[in-house]
Amino acid sequence: MSATPTPPTPGRDHPGEQAAADPIRLLEIRDTALSVDEVFAAVGDAAAGGTALFVGTVRSHDHGADVDGLGYSAHPSAEAEMRRIADKVVADFPVRALAAVHRVGDLRIGDLAVVAAVSCPHRGEAFEACRKLIDDLKHEVPIWKHQTFSDGTEEWVGA
Numbered sequence: 001m002s003a004t005p006t007p008p009t010p011g012r013d014h015p016g017e018q019a020a021a022d023p024i025r026l027l028e029i030r031d032t033a034l035s036v037d038e039v040f041a042a043v044g045d046a047a048a049g050g051t052a053l054f055v056g057t058v059r060s061h062d063h064g065a066d067v068d069g070l071g072y073s074a075h076p077s078a079e080a081e082m083r084r085i086a087d088k089v090v091a092d093f094p095v096r097a098l099a100a101v102h103r104v105g106d107l108r109i110g111d112l113a114v115v116a117a118v119s120c121p122h123r124g125e126a127f128e129a130c131r132k133l134i135d136d137l138k139h140e141v142p143i144w145k146h147q148t149f150s151d152g153t154e155e156w157v158g159a
Helices: 036-042 078-092 123-140
Strands: 024-030 050-057 065-074 097-103 105-107 112-120 143-149 154-157
Touching: 024 036, 024 078, 036 050, 036 097, 036 112, 050 123, 065 097, 078 097, 078 123, 097 123, 112 123
Parallel strands: 024 097
Antiparallel strands: 050 112, 065 105, 065 143, 097 112, 143 154
């Protein structure tokens, strides 16, 4: 028994409405400062009608305690896990371009910890794809956060 083909959605059969051939433009873990401009530029695409950008920063508090600083450490497999997650997002959404960078090392309050962006033909797809990308990166990539609090205590998050 053969499946009935799905009729094309009006306007969605144009190549610009589809995922790009190679949409993963930038995926890195770095021990140097991150740039929002670099990530935003990496996802530029003439066929994209929407670009969603997420910027994660080091905040001054966590769970009611003042944070003095933190450090990120990554497992050697972290970039491969980032790639696996990016590939899944590309498979699930019509991504024109995708980029994500995560910082490791010691960071100060206000520093950029992660920048992720996705461009798609439409804004709703871009929002959903970027949300999926950052949520999965946070939950699945082996990157651990070591927080130091003002009261002298510390904790590992994600370890």
